[in-house]
Amino acid sequence: xxxxxxxxxQSDKEALLWWQKSAGQGNIRAQHFLGRFYFERGRGxxxxxxxxxxxxxKAAERGDADSQYGLGVLYDKGRSVVQSYEEAAKWYTxxxxxxxxxxxxxxxxxxDKGHGVAQNVTKAAMWWQKPAEQGDNxxxxxxxxxxxxxxxxxxxxxKAAMWWQKASEQGNADAQFNLGISFDSGCGxxxxxxKAAMWWQKSAxxxQVKxxxxxxxLFESxxxxxQSYARAAMWWQKASEQGDADAQFNLxxxxxxxxxxxxxxxxxxxxxSKGTRRRKKNxxxxxxxxxxxxxxxxxx
Numbered sequence: 001x002x003x004x005x006x007x008x009x010q011s012d013k014e015a016l017l018w019w020q021k022s023a024g025q026g027n028i029r030a031q032h033f034l035g036r037f038y039f040e041r042g043r044g045x046x047x048x049x050x051x052x053x054x055x056x057x058k059a060a061e062r063g064d065a066d067s068q069y070g071l072g073v074l075y076d077k078g079r080s081v082v083q084s085y086e087e088a089a090k091w092y093t094x095x096x097x098x099x100x101x102x103x104x105x106x107x108x109x110x111x112d113k114g115h116g117v118a119q120n121v122t123k124a125a126m127w128w129q130k131p132a133e134q135g136d137n138x139x140x141x142x143x144x145x146x147x148x149x150x151x152x153x154x155x156x157x158x159k160a161a162m163w164w165q166k167a168s169e170q171g172n173a174d175a176q177f178n179l180g181i182s183f184d185s186g187c188g189x190x191x192x193x194x195k196a197a198m199w200w201q202k203s204a205x206x207x208q209v210k211x212x213x214x215x216x217x218l219f220e221s222x223x224x225x226x227q228s229y230a231r232a233a234m235w236w237q238k239a240s241e242q243g244d245a246d247a248q249f250n251l252x253x254x255x256x257x258x259x260x261x262x263x264x265x266x267x268x269x270x271x272x273s274k275g276t277r278r279r280k281k282n283x284x285x286x287x288x289x290x291x292x293x294x295x296x297x298x299x300x
Contacts, residue, residue: 023055031059032067039070049080060091068095069103076106089116101131105139112142121152132163140167141175148178148188157188168199176203177211184214193224204235212239213247220250229260240271248275 016037022030035055038048053074059067072091075084089110095103108127111120125146132139144163147156161182167175176199182189184196197218203211216235219228233254239247252271255264 023058028059028062028064028067031055032064032070035059035067035070039074049074053080060094063098065095065098065100065103068092068098069100069106072103072106085110085116087116096127096130099130101134101136104128104131105136108139108142121146123152125152132166135166135170137167137170137172137175140164140170141172141178144175144178157182159188161188168202171202171206173203173206173208173211176200176206177208177214180211180214193218197224204238207238207242209239209242209244209247212236212242213244216247216250229254231260233260240274245275245277248272250275 016034019030019034019037023034032055035052037052038055039052053071056067056071056074060071068091072088072095073079074081075091076088077083081087089107092103092107092110096107104127108124109115110117111127112124113119117123125143128139128143128146130139132143140163143153144160144167145151146153147163148160149155161179164175164179164182168179180196180199180203181187182196183192183199185191189195197215200211200215200218204215212235216232216239217223218225219235220232221227225231233251236247236251236254240251248271251261252268252275253259254261255268255271257263
């Protein structure tokens with residue numbers, strides 16, 4: 001109550017005092033919250049990863065799933081303990097088997113990357129399935145990618161689009177980008193460039209660089225949107241500022257001819273130089289490939 005000010009004046013010091021008393025008497029949840037208190041930097045006067053590890057170890061060994069997950073994070077990142085993917089995977093497994101969604105997601109990452117366990121994409125899919133069904137948009141994104149490519153699961157474009165749809169509706173920018181690809185190509189869904197533009201717009205507004213690039217392509221050509229060189233230039237500018245070589249190349253052409261921007265050969269030359277150095281082999285005016293997955297270990 002003191003930590004969050006529920007019914008009493010908020011006080012980290014008071015919360016710490018009561019958790020210490022309760023944890024010292026063997027209360028598992030107090031041990032977990034005490035470990036979490038120390039783990040979260042900037043929230044109290046006495047932060048220490050070593051103290052977090054100490055209290056989480058006590059609670060984890062007595063079966064507390066949240067503490068098992070927290071201990072896994074410490075070993076995963078090597079915070080106050082010797083970094084060990086094996087120990088991280090061990091504690092993630094214990095927590096995941098008790099239904100901890102974050103542990104299930106991270107355990108999927110471990111199996112996908114072969115960190116601390118033998119690499120097994122089928123097991124990664126199994127562990128991501130569980131949190132995905134409970135609404136975890138990270139797991140939904142990754143499951144969609146596995147179904148799109150047939151990694152660890154049977155290839156199924158419809159299921160890929162379904163999982164991306166679920167993640168997209170929660171605001172996951174990478175899922176929105178991938179779902180736009182599905183609608184643009186008609187892969188797993190009824191083809192609709194207008195819907196592709198809609199999802200790329202949502203993704204682009206969150207800073208997803210390839211969505212910004214693709215949206216520029218649509219505005220330049222007038223596919224699915226009203227043709228506008230100015231808007232094409234705007235989105236390619238945003239992508240260029242993030243270092244996208246294809247956007248830099250295309251934007252240089254607009255500056256060269258003065259379409260959607262004030263003509264400037266100097267700017268065109270600068271952008272062309274950047275784009276040429278970074279540009280990949282794919283054609284600048286075609287949609288780029290999928291972001292297959294963006295795997296992150298999320299903390300508490």
